[in-house]
Amino acid sequence: MELKEFIKTTITQISQAIIEAQAELEGSDMIVNPSGLATSSNGDKYLRTDGWRYVQNIEINVGVTAFEKEGGKAGIGIVTGILSGGAQTSTDNSNQIVSTVKFDIPVALPSSPTPKGHKAHRPISVKSNLS
16 A cells, blocks of 8 residues: 555544544533634643633554555554564565554543632633634
8 A cells, every 4th residue: 555545544543533532422511623722822722612621632543554465455454562763574465564554633521510609719710823
């Protein structure tokens, strides 16, 4: 599999996973890749439209195998077990290259209403990323 095809397939699958997660979580209090974010002076992200709700990144680091079998059939798959980055093997007339893909997905986790009378210990300074 060529690098261009590997990158395109990886990005497509990540995007489709986000879309499917958003659809599956519709109606819940979980928001995957929310829009309307603002960043505090210390770099924390908040969802402006929901009472300055905290947004965090879920870091994903996964081993991926790109393979090409005799006859030109290519694909990618998730590696389980011990990873050997860049290792190349040849079995059953196929070539495999193991790589890792690391990415972050911002999420606003489910939250509860703030109890009445609760006061923040310190005010935060937030600047918007939107123009």
